[in-house]
Amino acid sequence: MTQTRTTQTRTKLERGRSALGPALTLVHTGSAPTRAVLTTELGVTRATAGAVAAELQVLGLIRVDTRPTVVAGSQGRPSHRLDINPDGPVVLAAQVHADGFRAALVGLGGRIVATRAGCMTVAADPADVLGVVVAAGAELLKTTGRRCLGAGLAVPSAVAEPEGTALNPLHLAWPAGVPVSQVFAERILAHGITNPDGVPVASFVGNDVNLTALAEHRHGAGRGARHLLVVATGHSGVGGALVLDGRLHTGSSGLALEVGHLTVNSEGRPCHCGERGCLDVEVDPLAFLQAAGREPGPEVSLLHQSAALLREEYADPTVRAAAEALIDRLGLGLARLVNVLNPDRIVLGGLHCHLLDADPERLSAVVADRSLWGRSGSVPIVGCTLDHNTLVGAAELAWQPVLDDPLSALAA
Amino acid sequence: MTQTRTTQTRTKLERGRSALGPALTLVHTGSAPTRAVLTTELGVTRATAGAVAAELQVLGLIRVDTRPTVVAGSQGRPSHRLDINPDGPVVLAAQVHADGFRAALVGLGGRIVATRAGCMTVAADPADVLGVVVAAGAELLKTTGRRCLGAGLAVPSAVAEPEGTALNPLHLAWPAGVPVSQVFAERILAHGITNPDGVPVASFVGNDVNLTALAEHRHGAGRGARHLLVVATGHSGVGGALVLDGRLHTGSSGLALEVGHLTVNSEGRPCHCGERGCLDVEVDPLAFLQAAGREPGPEVSLLHQSAALLREEYADPTVRAAAEALIDRLGLGLARLVNVLNPDRIVLGGLHCHLLDADPERLSAVVADRSLWGRSGSVPIVGCTLDHNTLVGAAELAWQPVLDDPLSALAA
DNA sequence: CTCACTTTGTGCCAAGTCGAAACAAAATAG
DNA sequence: CTATTTTGTTTCGACTTGGCACAAAGTGAG
Known part of the structure; x- marks a missing residue:
């Protein structure tokens, strides 16, 4: 089957093998719109970048948009866009x-x-x-x-x-x-x-x-961060995640950043773990609704009710006080994590994201105040931006x- | 200068360029004693491994010990040892x-x-x-x-x-x-x-x-650990470090694992950071000597005095009580870190190392007891093994x- | 001691991959 | 229309590596 090919039958497809993965990763993360960018980002020659793009196209992963691009203010031959093949695998x-x-x-x-x-x-x-x-x-x-x-x-x-x-x-x-x-x-x-x-x-x-953290790092609010800390409340308590240099840090047995039981209120309510005032019970949709004096309704999720309350009734002093208490406790927990991990960005999800929206300055101030080093305390804190x-x-x-x-x- | 060499003048030195670094790293960490091991560890052919060894020898970094090795029980041609050149750079x-x-x-x-x-x-x-x-x-x-x-x-x-x-x-x-x-x-x-x-x-x-952590990871008690946590008291308070997959995690601005101000005793003595009961002041040679009822002498360092006290007078109830209090607080701090980082090994240095020597079971028990997940709590805790x-x-x-x-x- | 076997080390060749350079193409600037 | 800039492609040569054959150096059985 493997016929001995003579030298002159080689095609451009026989180059760029080792750069194929990195190139696809760039397209995947949306940071390689053209072959010219591939050339610079991968540090290869234009010939190799062209071969890589051709190979990815043959594999059905990307398309090359040959339409003339309307980019004003740029000299030289316009580069074709490399798009993800919408009909691909x-x-x-x-x-x-x-x-x-x-x-x-x-x-x-x-x-x-x-x-x-x-x-x-x-x-x-x-x-x-x-x-x-x-x-x-x-x-x-x-x-x-x-x-x-x-x-x-x-x-x-x-x-x-x-x-x-x-x-x-x-x-x-x-x-x-x-x-x-x-x-x-x-x-x-x-x-x-x-x-x-x-x-x-x-x-x-x-x-x-x-996985939320991985997604936000590659396609959402965490793009470009080298040391990304993600803290989210979802359907299942508070969870954390850390992405270091693009790779998830899960710890030696997958238990890293199980941050739900950080103590953030020494006089707080008891937690099933045996301690008091864990993040898991202190920063919680149900706790928030109760502190705001609202009866949780059965129709929609507690998370949705809390989000709606924060969005629509933040002017209400009771709601605001309850939210601020949560923000302070969340901020303390984040500060503890910042002191240990020194991330360069924090992405919040779930209820935390809505707390951030409600009063972004307060949360940043609490984190800066409770973290030890001013410089590591001024971490940008942003909310999730990605659907699903x-x-x-x-x-x-x-x-x-x-x-x-x-x-x-x-x-x- | 660059004469055009014809094909037949190539020597074996012209292969193995890309594997040179990994090969030297293996020799450096002491895990590549022979060319045969290089072959398997680097996943290259024997020809390439041989060329790599020859190149490293030409560079003056390693020596090849051609003496017959006395290894019992192994068949086949014996492999020559690759030693670090003791007269090298x-x-x-x-x-x-x-x-x-x-x-x-x-x-x-x-x-x-x-x-x-x-x-x-x-x-x-x-x-x-x-x-x-x-x-x-x-x-x-x-x-x-x-x-x-x-x-x-x-x-x-x-x-x-x-x-x-x-x-x-x-x-x-x-x-x-x-x-x-x-x-x-x-x-x-x-x-x-x-x-x-x-x-x-x-x-x-x-x-x-x-740097202590890096050294212990490569040549000391941390060898082979994937997620290594190092906590040490030195001349300058308590410090921590994390080595992940062989690389130091220093955080985005070098402040990661500045663990001296973890709170481990809410009724503890005040710390210059403004909080009370920080690891830095609670697990400290001076604090230990005072708690043990000893007057710190000026002649040798407090660390040496504490180490001597732990080694020689651990039977004394006052000393023992003081040590156990320190162990409990150190254990709490370590447990907090274990909950966040989930390391697969902990290496202790300085005073902590001597506390570990004094009562290894107690420290492990405290860490396991205060960490949330049994599995991540059973982290092996060992002392430093490397001089300087x-x-x-x-x-x-x-x-x-x-x-x-x-x-x-x-x-x- | 000799012979078979195992493992290690080296020389040679073919194949693959990549960079350099020349060339072609497609835009803008004047 | 021409010069310039930037992008894309082709060709060639250089480098690196795997595969293979062969040599070398030991063990173990008889």
């Missing part, structure tokens, strides 16, 4: 939480192609839950007819590496140590989510807040092998 | 603290070739202090006649990257923001510490505890460019 991303699940097909660049949500009111067996989730994903794949390159799942629990077991899936009422990764892979096998050769796609599982960031983060997990080595990942 | 390493300084010449593998210490009783101008330090280093270089490839300096202060300014050199009574890196480079220029072409060697400055680890760490800084690219670093 996707990965399956999924998220499970206490109330239900969501599945999506996500393309390069974190673009959500199709999504479907579902409810699960009662805690069920992990295999059943993930079976429903993967079935929804399989349905999406069937409907859209997309090629699937991998699958990623976000769970509200620390996930041990590399075993892929959920260490504390309290909010799903699953037993600690459930082999989520294995169960997920089995459901994918069972639903026949495979590459064209019939091999089941690679699957990955991660903690939801970690946890899903996008789960997709990042599945895209990673493709970004690392597009040729191998697509050959399979 | 060195780097200049230096450390300054409140009481004085130490300068050393350090070879590959963290081997101290020569060392000299000095005292400085009064706080002096940074340029004067570093002038004395560099003069001592220049003297060592002159005496030994070694080639110097770089210089590293450890200071008891956070160091901002990449400016190289000391952010909080309180223990040296220097003003905050001193451009230590620049002053150090100027002294090196002034003393004519250059490569053979007369160019001053590259110089680097780092925080002392960070801070100096060795400063040398690591200077060796790094050579390890990254031996050809470029030695060509200059």
Whole structure:
């Protein structure tokens, strides 16, 4: 099969192999719009950059927009835009939480192609839950007819590496140590989510807040940060995550930045962990609603109610006082983390994001005041900017092998 | 000069260029004793590994021990040992603290070739202090006649990257923001510490505890750890450091893990930072001596007195009670860090190391008890094992460019 | 001691990859 | 329309590496 090719039959496709992954990563993160930018960012010659772009196009991952670009004020031959192929392959991303699940097909660049949500009111067996989730994903794949390159799942629990077991899936009422990764892979096998050769796609599982952080770092409010701290309240208490030089720091056993039990109020309410005044119970939608004197209604989630209250009734002194108390406690927790980690940006999600919107100056002031070094205290604090960031983060997990080595990942 | 060589004149030296750095790093950390190991560790062919070894030998960095090795029980042709050349180039390493300084010449593998210490009783101008330090280093270089490839300096202060300014050199009574890196480079220029072409060697400055951590990670008690937390009391309060995947995490402005002001005793003594019960004042040689009812003598350092007391009089109930109080507070601080960072090993230095020696079980138990997740609480805690680890760490800084690219670093 | 076997080290060749340079293309500036 | 700037492509040569054959240096069985 491998015919001996003579020298003159070589094509430009035979260069740029080692730069393929970095180049795709640049396109994926939206920071490589043209071949010229590829040349400078990768530090290669124009010839190599051109070959890389051609190869990525042949692989069906990107398109080259040959239309004349209307860029004013620039001399020289205009560069063609490198766009993500909107009809290219996707990965399956999924998220499970206490109330239900969501599945999506996500393309390069974190673009959500199709999504479907579902409810699960009662805690069920992990295999059943993930079976429903993967079935929804399989349905999406069937409907859209997309090629699937991998699958990623976000769970509200620390996930041990590399075993892929959920260490504390309290909010799903699953037993600690459930082999989520294995169960997920089995459901994918069972639903026949495979590459064209019939091999089941690679699957990955991660903690939801970690994946949120990954998504915000690559496509959202965390872009460009070298040391990014993310703290979010979601459906499952307070979680933290740290992205260092573009890579998630999950700790040696996946338990890094489980920040829900930082003490932020020594006279606070008792927490199930045995201490008092943990971030988890002090900065909480339910606690906020009660402190603001509102009765939590059953119709929508507590998070939505809290957000609405912050947005619409911040002028109310009771609401404002309750919010400020939360901001002060959140700020203390963030300051503690800043003292240890010295991040260059903080991204907040969930309730924290709405607290930030309500009074951005106060939160920054508290963090600066309670952190030791003025310089590390002046950390920019911003809110999430990405829709479905946890899903996008789960997709990042599945895209990673493709970004690392597009040729191998697509050959399979 | 660059004569056009024909194909048949190529020698084996023209391969293995890209693997040169990784190979030298393996030899440096002591984990590549033979060419055969190089082959497997680097994932290259034997031909390439052989060429790499030959190149490193030509560069004068390693020696190949051709004596027959007496290894019992192994079949096949014995592999020759790759040893660090004991007469090879060195780097200049230096450390300054409140009481004085130490300068050393350090070879590959963290081997101290020569060392000299000095005292400085009064706080002096940074340029004067570093002038004395560099003069001592220049003297060592002159005496030994070694080639110097770089210089590293450890200071008891956070160091901002990449400016190289000391952010909080309180223990040296220097003003905050001193451009230590620049002053150090100027002294090196002034003393004519250059490569053979007369160019001053590259110089680097780092925080002392960070450098201790780097040294212990590469050559001491931290070898093999993926997420290493180091906490040490030195001449300058409590400091922490984190090595992640072999790389130091200093934070975005060099202030990460400045852990001296973690609160570990809410009713503790006041600290100059304005809070009470900081690790810095609670786990302190002076505090320990006073709690043990001893009068600190002026003759030796408080650290030595404390160590002697722990070693020799631990049976004394007063000493023991004081030590246990310190262990409990140190354990609480470590547990807080474990909850956030989830390291897979903790290395302790200075007084902490002696506390660990005095009662290892108690410290581990406290950390496990006060950390949230049993699994992340069972972190192995060990003491430092390296002599002059801070100096060795400063040398690591200077060796790094050579390890990254031996050809470029030695060509200059 | 000899022979088979195992493992290590080296020389040679083919293949792959990349940079340099020349050339072509597509815009703007004058 | 022409000069200039910038981008994209082709060709060539240089460098690096893996594969393979062969040599070298030991162990172990008989």
